[in-house]
Amino acid sequence: MNFTSLFSKKEKKETLDAGLQQTKTGLFSKLARAIAGKTTIDDELLDKLEDILITSDVGTDTTIDIIHRLEERVARDKYVSTSELNTILRDEISALLFSETGQTAAEPLPDVVRKTVAATGKPYVMLVVGVNGVGKTTTIGKLAYQAKQAGLKVVMGAADTFRAAAIEQIVTWGQRIDVPVIKQKMGSDPASVAYDTLSSACANGADLVIIDTAGRLHNKPGLMDELAKIKRVMKKIVDDAPHEVLLVLDGSTGQNAYEQARQFIKVTDVSALAVTKLDGTAKGGVVIGISHSLKVPVKYIGLGEKMTDLQAFDAKDFIDSLFEGKLLK
Ligand SMILES: Nc1nc2c(ncn2[C@@H]2O[C@H](COP(=O)(O)OP(=O)(O)O)[C@@H](O)[C@H]2O)c(=O)[nH]1
Ligand SMILES: [Mg+2]
Known part of the structure; x- marks a missing residue:
């Protein structure tokens, strides 16, 4: 990769991060509230997560699919720490979108x-x-x-x-x-x-x-x-x-x-x-x-x-x- 494309990649990420800031702040504050006082991801937290995703405009059908993946993940890994919640959400949502489309980005x-x-x-x-x-x-x-x-x-x-x-x-x-x-x-x-x-x-x-x-x-x-x-x-x-x-x-x-x-x-x-x-x-x-x-x-x-x-x-x-x-x- 040459310097120009490296640079433009960095700029692209900065624009994306800045543009998504409000969505992210809203989401993170809801997630932080939901995990307050909890150490592991349990059913009660998954219920709250469902509400959080729906109220963050993710949509009902997509939220149900995400929660389903999280339930499977929690069942598989047994004790999943709440400190990993955003990482797990990131992985499962990425995997979900990839499984639907088979790709993450359209051809330029x-x-x-x-x-x-x-x-x-x-x-x-x-x-x-x-x-x-x-x-x-x-x-x-x-x-x-x-x-x-x-x-x-x-x-x-x-x-x-x-x-x-x-x-x-x-x-x-x-x-x-x-x-x-x-x-x-x-x-x-x-x-x-x-x-x-x-x-x-x-x-x-x-x-x-x-x-x-x-x-x-x-x-x-x-x-x-x-x-x-x-x-x-x-x-x-x-x-x-x-x-x-x-x-x-x-x-x-x-x-x-x-x-x-x-x-x-x-x-x-x-x-x-x-x-x-x-x-x-x-x-x-x-x-x-x-x-x-x-x-x-x-x-x-x-x-x-x-x-x-x-x-x-x-x-x-x-x-x-x-x-x-x-x-x-
Ligand atoms: N903040 C922001 N404003 C946008 C974006 N896209 C369009 N706008 C603004 O939305 C308004 C309507 O845009 P316009 O292109 O005229 O809409 P049109 O009626 O669909 O052609 C204008 O003031 C644009 O500057 C965007 O991605 N971010
Ligand atoms: Mg127009």
């Missing part, structure tokens, strides 16, 4: 993009969806920046034509990171903007196209039809587009984010998830439940408003960061 986007471009001679197309305010445009800006840093040629499409401010926002991102934005005027057909963006990308030999869309709810048929139309129109230019439909979720809404994902996945093809705003919330545990219970992988996490505050999700790094350190007794 630049590699995926390069493969597609090499195989098809066409750009890799990402369509970004989700409800209003979850962080779609910001996530797109960050992704475009990072892809550009990795040497890819990127184009963004301003297909959120609903408000003038939405177009301005992505244009501003484009200027900041020096990535072209294809747009039309406010109120124009988003599918037409997507069409223009893909045409421009093909004409200019772009590697990656990222299309922004207006906030939409899964239960509004008109808006879901609009999404279907965008997808249909894209195929006229790049026949296997979109290669990725990224659903953005606001992690600070905890279980609501999980529910939103479930509903969206039911009504439209979603191939990847991004969970944003993990900084400034104690509800970061929701990422554990989302990546364990949903069939769609969490690919990105948002840890702040800076361009570098978006990371490829690595379940092991995430769990390590969350449970690292000593529990105070």
Whole structure:
């Protein structure tokens, strides 16, 4: 490993640790309270743990699986000291996520993009969806920046034509990171903007196209039809587009984010998830439940408003960061 990648690994960990701080503080203080006066992990403590995980937004199904693993571990090892609780939680949750997905981290986007471009001679197309305010445009800006840093040629499409401010926002991102934005005027057909963006990308030999869309709810048929139309129109230019439909979720809404994902996945093809705003919330545990219970992988996490505050999700790094350190007794 060279110096640059070592350095960026360190920075990545610092951003992750800082972003998860509130979730970690909340979790550790609950765990510390639960083990106060206890030396070994027993049934009573496991009951408390169940409550702690559920109230930390991990979700009921995932919590049940975690508790089950802990019960087996305690039965196997007999006397498990409470001072090891966070280490054991870390190990069992990591093992659980690994057993579900068979991997802890998704393939880096630049590699995926390069493969597609090499195989098809066409750009890799990402369509970004989700409800209003979850962080779609910001996530797109960050992704475009990072892809550009990795040497890819990127184009963004301003297909959120609903408000003038939405177009301005992505244009501003484009200027900041020096990535072209294809747009039309406010109120124009988003599918037409997507069409223009893909045409421009093909004409200019772009590697990656990222299309922004207006906030939409899964239960509004008109808006879901609009999404279907965008997808249909894209195929006229790049026949296997979109290669990725990224659903953005606001992690600070905890279980609501999980529910939103479930509903969206039911009504439209979603191939990847991004969970944003993990900084400034104690509800970061929701990422554990989302990546364990949903069939769609969490690919990105948002840890702040800076361009570098978006990371490829690595379940092991995430769990390590969350449970690292000593529990105070
Ligand atoms: N703290 C924090 N804020 C974020 C993050 N991602 C997005 N935001 C903020 O959330 C707000 C809404 O984001 P925006 O991208 O406009 O959402 P959109 O409506 O889904 O496009 C903006 O103020 C963003 O700066 C994140 O990871 N952390
Ligand atoms: Mg937006």
